[in-house]
Amino acid sequence: MKVYIKRGFDNEIANHNFYAAFDGFKQMGFEIQYFNEINDISDHNKEDIIVGYVDDVRTVFSQYRIVPPEIDYPEELQSYLGRRIWKSKLSLIANNPEKWNVFIKPVEDKKFTGAVIRGTKDLMGCGVYGEDPEIFCSEVVNFVAEWRCFVRHGKILDIRRYKGNWRVHFDYKIVENAVSQFTSAPHGYAIDFGLTDKGETLLIEVNDGYALGHYGLFSLDYAKLLSARWAELTNTIDECNF
Structure with a gap:
């Protein structure tokens, strides 16, 4: 198993999350390789872990016809939400001010940053040009x-x-x-x-x-968590399961 780490424009590891993963996998002795653009990787094997942005990881998953499930609000945990959450379309919220004072975020992970919509200015940065993405809506807490x-x-x-x-x-x-x-x-x-x-x-x-911020989690624990999910999604052996 190899680990591919995303580099930035300066050829250094692109952010602190990726560096934490690098440190954890390095401690365990795995071979580390680097990439600037995900399509630059030509010798990837299914068990090789990609440490990069969500789009990078999903690009590789798509090559193996892997579609990670939607798990934002699991059915068995609904009682812990304490608020109503439903699906809608961005256009339905944007074009109907009576539906404002609501928190929205994209169903497709990281398509845009979630925000509380109370006025027109709050819609800036929400959505993608030419698209009307499906969104989660939530009562404001x-x-x-x-x-x-x-x-x-x-x-x-x-x-x-x-x-x-x-x-x-x-x-x-x-x-x-x-x-x-x-x-x-x-x-x-x-x-x-x-x-x-x-x-x-x-x-x-x-x-x-498969791609999440570490927020100070010990690097070894972080790397093992990434590996556990990667192996599960790709149906390969988790070589960090120790």
Whole structure:
């Protein structure tokens, strides 16, 4: 197994997430190769892990006819959301101001950054030219702090705050219960929780483990999580399963 790491315009590792993965895989002794553009890779084998942006990873998956499932809001975790979430089209929200005061994000991962829509200016940067993407809509909740919980083979590796007030804390029992009830969970993923201004610990979303921010997770744990999900999706052996 080899690991391909994305480089930036300066030929250095493109960002801190990729560097953390590099450090973890290097510690385990795997061969590291680099790429600037995903199509530059000519000798890729199915078990070789791609560490890059979502589009890079999905490009390689498409070569093997792999389509990662949508796992943002798992059916078995609906009770942890604490708010209504539904699907719509961007045009339906953009063209109907009476539907504003709503949080939207694309169903297709990272197509644009999620945002609360309260006025016309909030729509700037949402969507893609010539497309009317499918979106998730959510009732607006005021989260005062947000955390990412990293899970590998059903075990919580760590939880890292990435936004909000460092003085407050989530209810760890709710997080543990959600992880244990996520029976359809992939082998590697992250699950985000937030604490509301009412003191509720709510599920924000689930993030698939093939390409996600590490938010300070130890590099060895991060690399093993990426490997677990890559092996599961490609139906290959997880050489980091130790």
